[in-house]
Amino acid sequence: MFELLERCLETRATTKADLVQLRGQTRAMKTCTVKNGVVEECSDISLTGLGVRTYVDNKSWGFSSTNMLSFESAKQVLENSIKLAKASAHLKTQKLRLESSREHVADVSTPVKKPIEDLSTEDIVKIPLEAYRGAKEVGQQVADIEATYISMEDEKYFLSSEGIRIRQNATRVLLFITAIAKSSGLLCPASENIGHTGGLELFDKASPYSLGKQVADDAKKLLSTKAPPSGKFRVIIHPTLCATLLHEAIGHPLEADLAMAGGGFGDCIGKVVSSNLITIYDDGHVEGGLGYFPYDDEGVECKRTTLIENGLLKSFMHDRASAALSNVSATGNAHAWDYSVEPLIRQTNIGIAGGDYSSEELVEDVKEGLFLEGTFGGQADVNADFTFGFQKAKRIQGGKIVEELRGANVAGNAIEVFKTIDAVGKEVVLRPGACGKFQFAVQGRVVPAIRCEILVGGIGD
Amino acid sequence: MRSKKDWALLSNAARKAIKILEKRNTTHAEAFYTNTQTTEVTIRNSEILAQNKVDDSGVGFRVTIADNKTGFACTNTPTEKAISKAAEKALAIARVGSGSPNFALPKASRPRAVKGLFDPRLADMAVDEAIDIAERTIRAAEEFDKRVIAKDGRVLLQSGWRGITNTLDVDLETQETKALMYLGGAGKQNSEVTSSCYEFIFTRKADLDPENVGESVGKKVVTMFKPQPLKGFQGAVIFAPEAVSYQLVDVLIDALKGETVMAGRSAWTEKLGQIVASENLTIIDNATLENGFSSRSFDDEGYSSQTTVLIEKGRLESFLHNATSADTLETENTGNASRYAGGFNMVRSIIGSGYRTKPEIYPSNLIIKPGNKKKEELISEMEKGVLVESMAGFPQPGSGLISAQLSNAFFIHNGEIQFPIQGGMVSGIAYDWLQQISQVSEDTKQFQNSVMPTIRIEDVNFVGA
Incomplete structure (x- = not known):
């Protein structure tokens, strides 16, 4: 792949652009979905292609990609990219000189303790089947069980006209389990996803069987609980849900483009934007994080960037263009889902630094409130409005948990909600995440529990 | 632009692989193959951010052997060698898989003649034209009112071929075009920034209307300044098409999919022939709608497109089916096999769509039958309540719980819009809401997989911020 891209970079067309970035990739995925005990889909997905991004007249970007890996196609794609960049250059008024990149060469692979190559198709099928077995044992009320195993191996090549040559290999393993329990017309869902950048050691901490059992057990228990109330509440947000809160509520508004x-x-x-208990960072080097990336898709190293320090806003997440606009250096946050799309500003592994509170202490101080746990995903807007779903809740009265409740959604505005945080948990956990901002991305989240005030959209009393 | 020769190469290699698989002790084999060219212009913060051109092609194979053991493999390397290797991989996976007892593929059927699936002008549209459309959209929005910022948007033009061949004599190919554009805008005045407002066009023709889209966003944005909080109440809510097209449609799809019925967990599993919604609600899935964004002459398994009445005046008449669910539930195939299912699903997002995945059941154009009053009349007839233009968040999977943040909503009193609402949510079980629909508007809007009117629902829980 390097030779093909190198040859392409040597063609005369590259002289027409200020910057040329070439990305080649092969992706091999193996997946297996088990629905209610039946192997529904067992797949082998092989993808390969290249994408060329060019910057012309110091103001306009173009991008083109193909799945055809011949030199002629590569050259055509490069020419298309330049043509596309030039096509809108006349509409851009502002010239923007990107901070120059130093020449460097790197070859990096993510550490894998238990390689996925050791797994036969028979072995792969056993993983979701085991999760199903664990879930099914919970009982008849568990009406619908789905488990999906995915392994993804990426080999990515990055070459630029500035002399950068990077090869990055990454292996990711994920397991998704959802269960829906049913009793006299009431349907209660529960789900759990685990995933990391690494190999099959993912299952050393939790077996597919035990995860299946846990998810089905959660769904079944919800059948005998009440719906949560609606209105504004003081809530404790469990790390499984704090991961979504962090990503949606504060992560998105801190992406420079947004x-x-x-x-x-x-x-x-430089201003105070949240409670002083809050320090937030983005770090592509969190080992095992689903958003583990040594380099981004502009060839910039993904370092740890402090975004908020003790409540004070320090930095946004940048790509090279937004960094140049803001007169700062790029932070390694330009990522593309695959070769076929251009890089956008994305979170890698976003984290909240741990605080002083144990789980008991978080509950003790709450007179009347809710403990929210488990996520169903959410959305955010540029004005920092956000919403996301929780899977289950507990009612707190007088510093004690008094009742278990089902899930619903919460909503708020990050600027307001983050000022109401009055406690941060000690224990910090690494969670897998995903995002659908214009294109898909896998990401990590490093999160404690937090306590804040939020609007809950329940249907109970 | 890829040539017809490239398509013929892909198509011949896929067919050849199926012929070979047929002789290898398979019970069924199917190849789904596509070749698409996408031109895309993105808008970000009042400017054109970038323009992209993506060429993609590939083949996905489904293979079944004795005991209905199935395997799937795909490749995007369009050479005969890579394609036959993918076919072999699908067979190798089938050999070690466990059986899918209900697996079925459709037999050959005559593809439906549907108007407006391919527009040669759209297929030939140059990137300069797409850039011009994007630029005019930005201008139309920002010139409507100086406080409006064209925040993000996209003009996407797609043209391509889609082909399916299987061992039951399905052998179909079609050429299709699609175009979509959207613009999201927000308003800025002093330190106030409004929530975002969107306008969309989903079409099959080169009929994008940038001035209308831009102006519509501008009009929406200026109504959002100075929102006021509203106390919680139980009462009537009018949901505009955009609001209906997210959560309510997601819940409907979940209940109507043959797959959830097979699993016994659709909320309407035992309700065929029964009243499940208000008599004001009639829902049709129409894959033959002229210029319909998800119209097609055959579905993604090669079965001919249908028009299916799902709910007639509140009575549940049919579910959505593909070959497998129709066989299992001993009913007619409704031609709803789709490899381009919408909604946000992490597993599906990782795997990808089209040739990268096996089909699942999804609506083509899910249509709520229009009523006979304009949206404006629904508003003017409302004594007191809330108008929800758009809302954010996802419904809870399976349960039908909608607990949505209001993005653009207004308080209505004496038939008039009083003010935009700050914060707030609506919550309830969508299956209950469907029974509480009191009015449906005459005017509708096309979305990716639905054509939705404005609807009024009684007795909704509004949660004040």
Whole structure:
């Protein structure tokens, strides 16, 4: 792949652009989905291709990609990319000189303790089947069980006209389990996903069987609980849910492209934007994190970037263009889902630093409130409005948990909600995550439990 | 632009692989193959951010052997060698898989003649034209009112071929075009920034209307300044098409899919022939709608497109089916096999769509039958309540719980919009809401997999911020 891309970079067309970035990739995925005991889909997915991004007249970007790996196709794609970049150059008024990148060469692979190559198709099928077995044992009320195993191996090549040559290999393993319990017309869902950058050691901590059992057990228990109430509540947000809160509520508004859209945290650098208990960072080097990336898709190293320090806004997440606009250095947050799409500003492994509170202490101080746990995903807007779903809840009265409840959604505005945080948990956990901002991405989240005030959209009393 | 020769190479290699698989002790084999060219212009923060051109092609094989053991493999390397290797991999996986007792493929059927699936002008549209459309959209929005910022948007033009061949004599190919554009805008005045407002066009023709889209976003945005909180109440809510097209449609799809019925966990599993919604609600799945965004002459298993009445005046008439669910539940195939299912699903997002995945059941154009009053009349007839133009969040999987954040919503009193609402949510079980629909508007809007009117629902829980 390097030779093909190198040859392409040597063609005369590259002289027409200020910057040429070539990305080649092969991706091999193996998946197996078991639905209610039946192997529904067992797949082998092989993808390969290249994408070329060019910057012309110091103001306009173009991108083109193909799955055809001949030199002629590669050359055509490069020419298309330049043509596309030039096509809108006349509409851009502002010239923007990107901070120059130093020449460097790197070859990096993620550490894998138990390689996925050792797994035969028979072995792969056993993983979701085991999860199903664990779930099924919970009982008849568990009406629908789905488990999916995915392994993904990426071999990515990055070459740029600035002399950068990077090869990155990454292996990711994921397991998704959902269960729906049913009793006299009431349907209660529960789910859990585990995933990391690494090999089959993912299952050393938790077996597919035990995860299946846990998810089905959660769903079954919800059948005998009440719906949560609606209104504004003091809540404790468990790490499984804090992962979504962090990503949606504060992560998105801190992505420079969204921040610069106006509103949210756009003009707040150097200002207090949350409770002083909060320190937030993004770090592509969190080992095992689903968003583990040594380099981003512009060839910039993914270092740890402190975004908020003790409540003070320090930095946004940047790609090279947004960094140049803000007169800062890029933070390694330009990522593309695969070769076929251009890099966008994305979170890698976003984290909240741990605080002082044990789980008991978090509950003790709450007179009337809710403990929210488990996620069903959410959304965010540029003005920092956000919403996301929780899977289950507990009612707190007088510092004690008094009742178990089902799930619903919460909503709020990050600027307001983060100022109401009055406690951060000690224990910090690494969670897998995903995002659908314009294109798909896998990410990690490093999160404690937090306590804040939020609007709950339940249907109970 | 890929040539017809490239398509013929892909198509011949896929067919050849199926012929070979047929002789290898398989019970069924199917190849789904596509070749698409996508041109895309993205808008970000009042400017054109970038323009992309993506060429993609590939083949996905489904193979079944004795005891209905199935395997799937795909490749995007369009050479005969890589394609026959993918076919072999699918067979190798089938050999070690466990059986899918209900697996079925459709037999050959005559593809439906549907108007407006391919527009040569759209297929030939140059990137300069797409850039011009994007630029005019931004201008139309921002010139409507100086406070409006064109925040993000996209003009996407797609043209390509889709082919299916299987061992039951299905052998079909079609050429299709699609175009979509959207613009999201927000308003900025002093330190106030409004929530985002969107306008969309989903079409099959080169009929994108940038001035209308931009102006519509501008109009929506300026109504969002100075929102006020509203106390919680139980009462009537009018949901505009965009609001209906997310959560309510997601819940409907979950209940109507043959797959959830087979699993016995659709909320309507035992309700065929029974009243499940208000008599004001009639829902049709129409894959033959002229210029319909998800119209097609055959579905993604090669079965001919249908028009299926799902709910007639509140009575559940049919579910959505593919060959497998129709066989299992001993009913007619409704031609709803789709390899392009919508909604956000992490597993599906990782695996990808089209040739990268086996089909699942999904609507083509899910249509709520329009009523006979304009949206404006629904508003003017409302004494007191809330108008929800758009809302955010996902419904809870399976349970039908909608607990949605209001993105663009207004308080209505005496038939008039009083003010935009700050914060707030609506919550309830969608299956109950369907029984509480009191009015359906005449005017509708096309979305990716649905055509939705404005609807009024009684007795909704509004949660004040």
